[in-house]
Amino acid sequence: xxxxxxxxxxxxxxxxxxxxxxxxxxxxxxxxxxxxxxxxxxxxxxxxxxxxxxxxxxxxxxxxxxxxxxxxxxxxxxxxxxxxxxxxxxxxxxxxxxxxxxxxxxxxxxxxxxxxxxxxxxxxxxxxxxxxxxxxxxxxxxxxxxxxxxxxxxxxxxxxxxxxxxxxxxxxxxxxxxxxxxxxxxxxxxxxxxxxxxxxxxxxxxxxxxxxxxxxxxxxxxxxxxxxxxxxxxxxxxxxxxxxxxxxxxxxxxxxxxxxxxxxxxxxxxxxxxxxxxxxxxxxxxxxxx
Amino acid sequence: xxxxxxxxxxxxxxxxxxxxxxxxxxxxxxxxxxxxxxxxxxxxxxxxxxxxxxxxxxxxxxxxxxxxxxxxxxxxxxxxxxxxxxxxxxxxxxxxxxxxxxxxxxxxxxxxxxxxxxxxxxxxxxxxxxxxxxxxxxxxxxxxxxxxxxxxxxxxxxxxxxxxxxxxxxxxxxxxxxxxxxxxxxxxxxxxxxxxxxxxxxxxxxxxxxxxxxxxxxxxxxxxxxxxxxxxxxxxxxxxxxxxxxxxxxxxxxxxxxxxxxxxxxxxxxxxxxxxxxxxxxxxxxxxxxxxxxxxxxxxxxxxxxxxxxxxxxxxxxxxxxxxxxxxxxxxxxxxxxxxxxxxxxxxxxxxxxxxxxxxxxxxxxxxxxxxxxxxxxxxxxxxxxxxxxxxxxxxxxxxxxxxxxxxxxxxxxxxxxxxxxxxxxxxxxxxxxxxxxxxxxxxxxxxxxxxxxxxxxxxxxxxxxxxxxxxxxxxxxxxxxxxxxxxxxxxxxxxxxxxxxxxxxxxxxxxxxxxxxxxxxxxxxxxxxxxxxxxxxxxxxxxxxxxxxxxxxxxxxxxxxxxxxxxxxxxxxxxxxxxxxxxxxxxxxxxxxxxxxxxxxxxxxxxxxxxxx
Numbered sequence: 072x073x074x075x076x077x078x079x080x081x082x083x084x085x086x087x088x089x090x091x092x093x094x095x096x097x098x099x100x101x102x103x104x105x106x107x108x109x110x111x112x113x114x115x116x117x118x119x120x121x122x123x124x125x126x127x128x129x130x131x132x133x134x135x136x137x138x139x140x141x142x143x144x145x146x147x148x149x150x151x152x153x154x155x156x157x158x159x160x161x162x163x164x165x166x167x168x169x170x171x172x173x174x175x176x177x178x179x180x181x182x183x184x185x186x187x188x189x190x191x192x193x194x195x196x197x198x199x200x201x202x203x204x205x206x207x208x209x210x211x212x213x214x215x216x217x218x219x220x221x222x223x224x225x226x227x228x229x230x231x232x233x234x235x236x237x238x239x240x241x242x243x244x245x246x247x248x249x250x251x252x253x254x255x256x257x258x259x260x261x262x263x264x265x266x267x268x269x270x271x272x273x274x275x276x277x278x279x280x281x282x283x284x285x286x287x288x289x290x291x292x293x294x295x296x297x298x299x300x301x302x303x304x305x306x307x308x309x310x311x312x313x314x315x316x317x318x319x320x321x322x323x324x325x326x327x328x329x330x331x332x333x334x335x336x337x338x339x340x341x342x343x344x345x346x347x348x349x350x351x352x353x354x355x356x357x358x359x360x361x
Numbered sequence: 362x363x364x365x366x367x368x369x370x371x372x373x374x375x376x377x378x379x380x381x382x383x384x385x386x387x388x389x390x391x392x393x394x395x396x397x398x399x400x401x402x403x404x405x406x407x408x409x410x411x412x413x414x415x416x417x418x419x420x421x422x423x424x425x426x427x428x429x430x431x432x433x434x435x436x437x438x439x440x441x442x443x444x445x446x447x448x449x450x451x452x453x454x455x456x457x458x459x460x461x462x463x464x465x466x467x468x469x470x471x472x473x474x475x476x477x478x479x480x481x482x483x484x485x486x487x488x489x490x491x492x493x494x495x496x497x498x499x500x501x502x503x504x505x506x507x508x509x510x511x512x513x514x515x516x517x518x519x520x521x522x523x524x525x526x527x528x529x530x531x532x533x534x535x536x537x538x539x540x541x542x543x544x545x546x547x548x549x550x551x552x553x554x555x556x557x558x559x560x561x562x563x564x565x566x567x568x569x570x571x572x573x574x575x576x577x578x579x580x581x582x583x584x585x586x587x588x589x590x591x592x593x594x595x596x597x598x599x600x601x602x603x604x605x606x607x608x609x610x611x612x613x614x615x616x617x618x619x620x621x622x623x624x625x626x627x628x629x630x631x632x633x634x635x636x637x638x639x640x641x642x643x644x645x646x647x648x649x650x651x652x653x654x655x656x657x658x659x660x661x662x663x664x665x666x667x668x669x670x671x672x673x674x675x676x677x678x679x680x681x682x683x684x685x686x687x688x689x690x691x692x693x694x695x696x697x698x699x700x701x702x703x704x705x706x707x708x709x710x711x712x713x714x715x716x717x718x719x720x721x722x723x724x725x726x727x728x729x730x731x732x733x734x735x736x737x738x739x740x741x742x743x744x745x746x747x748x749x750x751x752x753x754x755x756x757x758x759x760x761x762x763x764x765x766x767x768x769x770x771x772x773x774x775x776x777x778x779x780x781x782x783x784x785x786x787x788x789x790x791x792x793x794x795x796x797x798x799x800x801x802x803x804x805x806x807x808x809x810x811x812x813x814x815x816x817x818x819x820x821x822x823x824x825x826x827x828x829x830x831x832x833x834x835x836x837x838x839x840x841x842x843x844x845x846x847x848x849x850x851x852x853x854x855x856x857x858x859x860x861x862x863x864x865x866x867x868x869x870x871x872x873x874x875x876x877x878x879x880x881x882x883x884x885x886x887x888x889x890x891x892x893x894x895x896x897x898x899x900x901x902x903x904x905x906x907x908x909x910x911x912x913x914x915x916x917x918x919x920x921x922x923x924x925x926x927x928x929x930x931x932x933x934x935x936x937x938x939x940x941x942x943x944x945x946x947x948x949x950x951x952x953x954x955x956x957x958x959x960x961x962x963x964x965x966x967x968x969x970x971x972x973x974x975x
Contacts, residue, residue: 128907128953129906129908130907130908131907131908131909131951131952131953132908134951142949142950142952143950145753150755163950166943166946166947167909167947167951170909170913170944171908171909171947171951174912174944174947177916178915201916201920201940204915204916205919227906227911236441243364243438243441244438245440246441246445248443248444248448249447250448250449250731250902250904250905251900251901251902251903251905251911252900252903252905252911254905254906254911257440257443258440258443259428259439259440259442259443260367260428260443260454266368267365267440268363268365268438268440
């Protein structure tokens with residue numbers, strides 16, 4: 072997690088020397104393997120990793136081989152150690168990534184996760200190979216006017232729970248409930264959001280990697296088949312509501328705001344907003360009568 | 362944090378149940394919460410599991426009203442409390458009959474006829490999980506009564522709640538239990554019945570760790586002292602903390618829970634930490650199907666565990682210890698609770714142990730039906746009041762463990778080994794057994810043998826000798842295979858049993874001792890059903906955190922069902938075997954913890970060594 076409060080202004084970090092795919096790489100102490108791979112230009116897929124959240128290393132698509140370790144390690148959370156010899160793209164890591172993509176793809180609707188189709192090709196993953204098998208398919212939960220929850224698309228990355236809870240919003244409206252394949256994101260006793268502690272900040276929507284949490288506007292347009300990202304414009308501006316000055320990115324289609332995000336690198340909110348900035352855009356486009 | 366609680370009100374019984382475990386209601390409201398709230402909430406969170414038990418024990422389920430009241434008192438967000446409660450199999454989130462009979466459907470009981478029992482119960486008592494009746498029954502994972510299966514556990518909510526076990530059980534027992542509840546059931550077999558060696562003088566002479574089981578009164582501290590109790594602690598105080606660690610290191614004792622990590626190295630690592638607050642966690646959550654040794658030790662000789670934990674705490678500088686006891690052990694809970702209270706009353710626990718100025722106390726944390734909580738970091742989350750999901754390592758528990766502090770986490774059997782080590786010295790202990798595996802080992806022998814039970818032998822005996830000691834395969838049947846290490850272990854063939862049961866011997870034979878499970882299968886075993894049960898076990902017990910295990914255990918079971926139950930072409934079977942191997946390899950390589958990493962081991966060994974699924 073990087074925020075304005077954690078800007079590294081302390082003592083300079085030591086450089087750690089490691090090997091990635093046979094090449095020597097220097098990276099500052101405390102960095103993760105994923106940081107090192109990014110700095111080195113090595114491509115490692117990630118799904119549950121969130122740039123504004125602590126890594127939970129649950130999806131396991133980012134696993135790499137660290138020589139001397141019995142099992143593969145998650146690059147998103149494992150810190151580099153001097154002399155580490157890391158293989159990011161050998162047969163063993165490719166096998167695990169392929170299987171993670173197949174297992175997820177066979178149980179979850181990943182059609183709204185932008186990178187997955189490309190990775191399926193890259194790793195020759197065939198999510199259909201298991202035939203008729205158990206999935207998390209279920210109806211979309213529409214219980215308020217602002218955002219919907221389509222848990223058929225949920226990969227249980229914990230990001231929404233962490234964003235709602237102690238890492239950002241401190242609302243604790245949702246948690247992972249149940250166990251094993253029946254684990255799912257839920258309010259207490261699965262009550263609807265209006266009866267829960269939800270404050271509709273939409274910070275869960277901001278971090279959801281698979282479209283399981285979606286603006287109601289986007290959901291309705293997708294159902295109506297009018298959603299078209301290729302013609303949308305993104306305009307970054309400042310929220311007009313209060314003096315905090317959060318950055319907003321307005322997504323517009325046909326000159327109408329269809330959803331609002333916030334740049335994660337913004338030092339003000341690190342991608343987080345409140346209900347007003349996230350969902351209070353109707354006044355901009357409600358036309359005056361007469 | 363501004364919490365919002367369910368609008369349902371708790372019942373009087375729920376309020377009383379929470380009063381009993383949390384003290385009289387003192388809900389922190391409004392500004393008070395603002396002032397001390399976050400700190401207070403963090404202190405209260407570890408009471409969550411006990412409070413959930415209180416609700417479940419009193420009214421038979423965790424209702425929205427009860428959960429809301431609990432959250433108000435502990436300052437826990439309701440969604441989180443719901444997430445924790447729904448993680449554990451023993452908590453029902455829906456109203457159900459107050460009387461529940463859990464019929465073991467797991468591996469060891471299956472060998473002893475659990476399949477037939479379940480069919481008969483269904484015929485006599487109707488479908489499982491019925492509502493609107495005074496009592497309901499349900500199939501259950503291993504109850505840890507493997508030496509005398511098929512086993513049932515009867516629970517009845519109320520004030521007080523009651524629990525009882527019957528093993529071996531027949532369908533009529535289930536019907537009677539449903540009608541009259543646990544109170545009317547007969548007494549449980551004595552603990553010593555699970556230790557066949559104790560029946561003969563020469564057998565009893567071989568026992569070291571189990572020597573007091575059946576000999577001492579497990580409820581009497583005086584009797585324990587009369588049989589050598591607390592001599593080891595006295596010796597430990599005399600040699601000092603570093604002296605104790607030296608002896609444990611020299612003994613070459615390794616962990617008995619399955620991972621075989623050197624105990625001395627673990628203790629030394631914790632003792633060397635600069636952080637003052639450290640914790641000791643005794644892992645008594647043995648839930649590996651076929652494991653019941655810790656139950657026998659705690660039921661038969663609970664003070665030995667308390668003494669051993671005190672020695673460990675003295676050596677490593679812990680002031681607080683926890684015993685995480687699996688939830689399905691009513692007699693072990695009763696004996697251990699009584700023993701801890703007695704030890705505290707008599708000055709063997711508390712602020713001034715044996716008058717020597719050393720402070721140490723032990724809290725029992727009762728598990729709630731989750732195999733994964735036996736994992737060494739999941740156990741921390743469970744104790745802290747969170748979902749029992751394993752943590753990522755590193756950091757390791759010796760540095761960052763329970764409540765973020767350096768923590769020793771050891772299995773029950775590992776800890777009680779410390780008593781003979783301290784009394785006789787590390788080198789003397791290291792001389793027992795073999796060069797690579799020192800000391801004695803408690804094996805849990807179950808399945809198709811004449812005398813199932815726990816057997817304690819110096820490392821080095823062969824598997825054949827152990828099976829012979831247990832009376833061999835009865836009724837003129839022949840040995841088919843042995844499952845070593847439980848569901849997470851592997852099979853060996855009948856012609857492979859002449860290797861020594863040592864760490865190095867097992868490794869050389871490409872198998873594992875695990876926690877000491879030796880489950881014997883004769884030629885009548887229905888191997889496909891047995892394998893499906895293993896797959897179902899892992900599917901049920903996966904915590905769901907990481908993808909390879911959460912989805913992989915489901916795909917593994919599906920493929921196994923297709924291969925063993927469907928009319929299939931050779932090509933289809935080949936494709937499913939490939940799926941099993943592919944999924945199994947990814948689970949082993951990429952899962953977070955040992956559960957996923959071993960979820961394919963037994964099935965793989967059945968295919969490769971027993972020629973199953975051909």
